[in-house]
Amino acid sequence: MKALAGNANSPPSREVVEISIFGPGIGECVVIHLTGNEWIIVDSCLERKTRLPIALKYLNDLGVNPAADVKLLVITHWHDDHISGASDILAACQNARFVCSDALRCEEFTQFVNLYSQRGFLEDTGVDEFNKIFEVLKERLKSGKLQLSEPGWAVADRRLLYLPQDGRIAGTEVFALSPSDATITLALREIGDKLMPKPKTPKRKAIAQRPNHVAVALWVTVGDLHILLGSDLENYMDDRLGWEAILLSSSRPHGRALVIKVPHHGSSNAYCKRMWQEMVTPDPIALLTQFASGVKPLPSEADIERIKTHASKIFCTGSPSGKSPIRRNPAVDRTIREFVRTRRSVIGPMGHIRVRIPVNATIEKSSVELFNGAREV
């Protein structure tokens, strides 16, 4: 298997499973072809220049009809790097079921979204985006699409999508692996304690808390191919939470993933050795998105070295250090240099990794294509 640079706009054959992962520096999106021109989308980010959700742009470029062919949209958490443009995707994918974390199924969360959308004068993509998602769901309800107006709730070991083989090239199942019950309790407490504003405090943007208790890790099975999408799920000391809770579950789907989207940009907080040993094949295709924000951009060199102990085929959508900031008026650049201690650009080109495997084939038959700055590590 070799990394190639192909034609980004060539659609997959009907019997080929495709996993496309996009990352511009902050944000990520996964688009999966389940064979037979059926697709699912996990998370969303915007293309920098056009400000369009990259999933819609990509599907459009392939000639896919999102209204008919996208079956499922999963938003793994509300942080703006995973949700920008999701409402547009939901509106366009009229036959797709919308799923989000069960940890968000509470009036406190809808109140939080409502409050932060009322501010008016502070733009906040994450929370505002969820507000727009509510509007799309209300619209579906009004037009009588009751089944699609109610969201699906991702909780550990729940099946979110089942497309039986009858008449299809391969059957598909999508399972949520998280959040666990204990994580949901933690998340609800966090919404109440840390996110909900108190009276007489100044209005401000909602800043995502870490660790991310609401993240939805997914297990996708197409034929006999398993794919593990790790979202931003982290590891905890407590085995009722995070990856340990998943490993201990007796009702999670079994098998080993050939393709893994490494959780939380490869960070040490999300590393779980047992997850690699028990849920992933010995030498999988490991996909990463970079995270150019934060005190330390991810993945670091140490993170890569750690992943290398489990995989030899590692691909990342871009460099974590991001592009150099653009050059401006010399007086401006001089002033910025005098003023700041550190500085880096956080949004770069939309790196795209595309893995294609004929259904029920071995890893040797797979191909990996890299576009727009995506690279093999």
Added chain:
Amino acid sequence: MPSVPEIEAASIVVLGSFNPAIFHPLWFKMNQLIRPEEAESAKLEVTHPQISIFSLEWCRLQVDTGRFIVEVTDRASFGLISDLVLGTFTILDQTPITALGLNRSMHFKMDSREKWHAFGHMVAPKEVWSKIMARPGLSSLIMEDPRETPEGFLRVKVEPSGRIDPGIFIEMNNHYNLDKKSVPDMLQILTNSWKDILKKAEDFSDYLLERAEQCETR
């Protein structure tokens, strides 16, 4: 290349029913809408039950019983007056209001008298006026475009600048009728429109000046 005005200003005007006496720097400080030091160093020009006027380093506020006006002359403060109006009327959300005006004005220096004349000729061609005038010249031109939603109009004024010679003055007044609307509706219009209005004013001014440049070179 975008043209840079020599002098520029922006203002937000609200028509309604106000009690000028409350619009004192201390009230703004108490509601954390301005810094304490700004309140203390504010220049109070008039404080009276029927009219209140004061200036901060970056803006001037003038309120009488029917009109609330805040204006700035510094581009860096354009966002701040929007915040000030939003903050003020979030607190005074029961104020009866009838109209909102979002305004931007710019004075551009022209490189030469010929370019100045070319601009005037471009926006107001002289042929028609030559029938009755020997040397017609642009004194002031106002164009208006009604708007249905939200109800109101856009009014653009173009005239020779009274502050720069040779110079052009361009002013945009975006007027919104709020007769049956509430303060939250007004704040929504302000939030949705302010940045766009400022940008549109700049883009349109660039367009006019470029057109004049093209006419002059022909």
Added chain:
Amino acid sequence: MRDSLARFVVEQPKEIRDSLTIGDVKQTKEIPDYLISHEIKNAGKKAERELADNPAEVSTGLPPSLGLKAPPVIIRPGPLKPRVRFKVLQQFEGTVLEISKEECRARVLDLRRSEFAEEITFSTEEISESDREIAVPGSVFYWDIGYQDRIDGQRLRVSVIRFRRIPVWREKDLAAARKEAKSLSESLGWKR
């Protein structure tokens, strides 16, 4: 009596200023006679009577019931002339991600080209003292870079951080959100 009205007349400006407001703007030296209310005109006579009766108790100020009839014009004090002029070269809007006593980490968005976002760290010394109490994670600021021309002619290259002052959350905002959330949760099945 007429003299005491002088304090309500705005100083005469030296030059006419371009109109920036809705409606006409005019200027007057003093409030014309027809605008002065009946009460004010009679106040003088009343004051004289009171002075004759109880000279020690008459106030020289206008009684609270008296007031000026609202003039049909706005008296404009003259062009707004700032003490400094700021030529903006670059504007950013920033959001505080983390802040400690010494350092602030923020994401800044180029207001002219919003597709460019950067993450910076800078010393909290750059923040005005009275802004520091509102500089918390999630708070938003403007960062302007440009040239400041002082009234004495001196030009300075400056970098200015100013935090946006947004009103506080009120109990009625929270109550309205709770109500809306309840209705939404019920209609969409968004609840346990």
